[in-house]
Amino acid sequence: MVMAYGFTQYGDAGTQAMLDLPKPEPGPGQILVKVHAAGVNPVDWKIRSGLLSGAMTLQFPAVLGREVAGTVAALGPGVERYEIGDEIFGNTGAEGGYTEYTLVRTDAIARKPPTVSFIDAAALPVAAATAYDAIEQLQLRAGDTLLINGAGGGVGAAATQIARYRGVGVVGTASAAKHGFVAALGAMPITYGDGVAERLHEAAPNGVTAILDLVGGDALREVAGAANDSHLIVTTADPETAASLGGAYIERGTLADTLARIAELAAHGSLSPHVQELFSLEQAGEALAAVESGHAQGKVVIEMM
Numbered sequence: 001m002v003m004a005y006g007f008t009q010y011g012d013a014g015t016q017a018m019l020d021l022p023k024p025e026p027g028p029g030q031i032l033v034k035v036h037a038a039g040v041n042p043v044d045w046k047i048r049s050g051l052l053s054g055a056m057t058l059q060f061p062a063v064l065g066r067e068v069a070g071t072v073a074a075l076g077p078g079v080e081r082y083e084i085g086d087e088i089f090g091n092t093g094a095e096g097g098y099t100e101y102t103l104v105r106t107d108a109i110a111r112k113p114p115t116v117s118f119i120d121a122a123a124l125p126v127a128a129a130t131a132y133d134a135i136e137q138l139q140l141r142a143g144d145t146l147l148i149n150g151a152g153g154g155v156g157a158a159a160t161q162i163a164r165y166r167g168v169g170v171v172g173t174a175s176a177a178k179h180g181f182v183a184a185l186g187a188m189p190i191t192y193g194d195g196v197a198e199r200l201h202e203a204a205p206n207g208v209t210a211i212l213d214l215v216g217g218d219a220l221r222e223v224a225g226a227a228n229d230s231h232l233i234v235t236t237a238d239p240e241t242a243a244s245l246g247g248a249y250i251e252r253g254t255l256a257d258t259l260a261r262i263a264e265l266a267a268h269g270s271l272s273p274h275v276q277e278l279f280s281l282e283q284a285g286e287a288l289a290a291v292e293s294g295h296a297q298g299k300v301v302i303e304m305m
């Protein structure tokens with residue numbers, strides 16, 4: 001049997017529980033992974049709450065989490081690119097990540113570089129891959145300026161580093177407590193809330209080339225005027241508001257290819273997930289609560305002992 005942490009029905013955190021589940025068996029194209037670490041993301045509580053139930057079918061009890069790093073433990077029929085013992089990281093889809101063993105598909109993983117820890121690798125597949133795809137979509141060039149709305153969280157920290165690596169200037173909204181963190185990543189921090197449009201105008205008097213929004217709603221409306229071209233507003237959080245402003249939802253690339261690019265960036269030190277909090281599997285509820293607060297800094301990770 002395998003120890004996991006999940007939820008027994010859609011609802012609030014009260015539906016979460018430790019689970020004792022049979023070890024999964026890999027089907028065609030699947031790999032069984034011995035999980036060393038699992039990343040925690042806002043999508044985990046959104047799935048638990050039922051917000052995304054129209055887009056995916058789950059069986060209960062369901063294991064929480066979408067991203068892991070670990071070691072290949074068994075290969076399903078037809079898997080040729082990987083061998084038992086390979087170190088990988090990637091997206092688990094509905095199989096879940098807060099568990100000792102999970103299943104992944106070969107098109108949703110990449111090899112973990114030996115110089116990147118399991119803990120860091122587990123925190124890259126959702127946030128950094130999203131950030132990478134967003135910056136590709138915006139086709140930013142050296143000398144452009146990107147406003148990241150919500151720069152201090154998982155996607156924001158990764159997007160800041162990828163943009164800076166490409167020579168793009170970054171202005172990032174964040175609470176005052178995160179200004180030091182955001183500045184250390186290479187962005188100019190701006191406090192969000194009342195007066196943010198004026199503060200942005202002072203920081204970027206000629207406007208910004210593009211906006212990557214990670215918050216949505218009023219927080220997006222308040223900063224949208226800074227974009228010189230409203231078509232270059234993309235969001236991970238609120239497609240309706242972005243569309244009403246002339247922008248768009250992010251487009252996702254082929255996951256395995258994006259993860260391979262991210263692995264290269266992480267291996268040569270240009271991208272770190274900035275893991276700020278580490279929890280055990282028994283503490284997975286606390287880990288998810290830290291992210292569900294909406295004010296995480298960098299990434300939160302669960303380490304399997």
Ligand SMILES: NC(=O)c1ccc[n+]([C@@H]2O[C@H](COP(=O)([O-])OP(=O)(O)OC[C@H]3O[C@@H](n4cnc5c(N)ncnc54)[C@H](OP(=O)(O)O)[C@@H]3O)[C@@H](O)[C@H]2O)c1
Binds near residue numbers: 154176
């Ligand atoms: N569609 C996709 O493929 C995809 C993929 C990844 C993420 N997402 C979504 O993208 C969003 C961000 O994800 P994440 O992993 O970066 O979340 P996260 O790590 O929880 O970070 C969220 C950040 O937003 C900041 N924030 C909160 N309220 C704000 C406001 N009014 N103005 C500016 N910043 C504010 C918080 O910082 P402060 O403490 O400074 O408030 C926090 O650092 C989530 O909604 C997530 O579900 C979508």
